[in-house]
Amino acid sequence: MSIQKVQNNKAWFMVMPVLILVAISAIIPLMTVVNYSVQDTFGNNEFFWVGTEWFQEILTSERFHNALLRTLLFSGLILAIEIPLGILIALAMPKRGWGVSVCLVLMALPLLIPWNVVGTIWQVFGRVDIGLLGHGLASLGIDYNYTQNNLDAWLTLILMDVWHWTSLVVLLCYSGLVSIPEVYYQAARIDGASRWAVFRFIQLPKIKRVLLIAVLLRFMDSFMIYTEPFVITGGGPGNITTFLSIDLVQMAVGQFDLGPAAAMSLIYFLIILLVCWIFYTVMTSYDNDEQSNGGGPQ
């Protein structure tokens, strides 16, 4: 005897609240941006259809290309520094005892400070006349000035981001590390594994999932960085720290070019989506590979 499955559309009512919430919080605002990106206006609330003109303009503009390259470079450097550094610190943290809470509190501190405060702290910290860092370097005879020197501006921003966000990577990795059962380390000792082999074959595979989260979060966040460089360098000197987000705000709020700004927002959004998808696919490809091999003998 087979049981007749109930077939109706009641389930849609169950997901309605979520759909409505998502619509209000994300889809509807996004649609207004889409609306702007395909129209032009000369004021008086009159709009003209321009099709993909804004998109073409943005995609072929050198200004956009440069900002995109700067942002990609910034994210690349941030990931290249924060991920390995975060793993190293997490490995060095104590696994038990009073040291655990001390380390966790110290690690959490930078994460609790609001972005603009972080920016202000480093803006002051780096000043040559009164800042501890700037003045210290100057008195050592090192020529450092983040408001005039391109390299100094970049170094300051990267140092600040590493200080602010490496903790996040550390905490994620640490949570992955402490969840590895002790017996794996015991087995490794029995098998005579080296420290590197323990990391390579036990720790790294076990923290891979949290590491993926860390990479995604750090990429998205650094790719969208706005407040800190806005406070510290304001995009300068020149345009050297004008990242996509700063450029976008200048275009939308400074120049009030809503059409191109809307088109740029959408392109920006799609780039983030694309890069995250690439990261995700690459880092989980091993799992999928395994599922397809998981069945019977080959």
Added chain:
Amino acid sequence: MASIQLQSLAHRYPSAPDYALNSMQQSWSDGGAYALLGPSGCGKTTLLNIISGLLRPSEGRVLFDDIDVTDLTTQQRNIAQVFQFPVVYDTMTVADNLAFPLRNRGIAKNEIEKRVVDALQMLDLQERANDRARSLTADDKQKISLGRGLVRTDVQAILFDEPLTVIDPHLKWQLRTELKKIHQRFQHTMIYVTHDQTEALTFADQVIVMYEGAVVQIGTPQQLFETPEHTFVGKFIGSPGMNVLPCEIDGSEAVFAGKRFSLNTAIDNPAAHFELGIRPENIKLSPSEGMPLTVTAMEDVGRHVIVRGEIAGAQLSALVKDGVAIPENPRVSFDSAHINLYADDYRVASGRGDQAI
């Protein structure tokens, strides 16, 4: 391969009030197959980890072949250990998992290959050799864990910490037989921790019974059954376990429920708490002869019927062969050749009654 000696060995975990292992003196011979048997929490795994060097004992020394290894690391001791739950290196293939301990010790490539092929065959895993270890079932993963111990032919000893817990019952038999064969072939010193008496008795030549952090008896399966040195051994080994009946000592006789059992030894500590131990197999039921038994339950376990009852407030079980009639109001008599006397839980040497009731 090595003999293992434990000298005044004891262990207390930091911040724990009691000893996990009480001071013990043991000498286990080279090439022996030993089983460490005891209930959960009796210190079996602690002892095993001390031998393998994963844990440093708080007191005493560990010697392999008369060489003190107490301060050596696990790697330096060259020990293989298999854990209760499977430990595999997820990202490696099955073959790489088996080769891993050999590669770490810089063994020649063709030798590694040969031993891995051997191990794969022994564990019946040839077809999965190139699969990722992570995709395997728990059974197969545990086989890999076993295999990583067995590929190493030069080890001082192989330690097993309840290795077959996660294995399917029908596979358990097969793997246990395989382990026994490997032992016969390579003559490794093997120590097998378990809380399952069948497993211990079938695997080992010598069974070491542990109870509350102490070794209470070492012996062959037969010795454990016939002359348990401690009431715990009597109760733990056998199904159902030995009956332990409180008794009193009157001169050279033990008195239980009005019955007198004569002892052929002088009792020198009359203040102790005395008990008689008799196995259910050695109790005879009859309609007329012996002490009256108040039957409380009967369990048919196939080839036997377990009769449970009470005499003078003491619980007692007896085994009756299937098909033998059980009298209406049974009386019980003990086979005096198999009665053991216990003073404060330890057996009184040759305290056996020599006279039937």
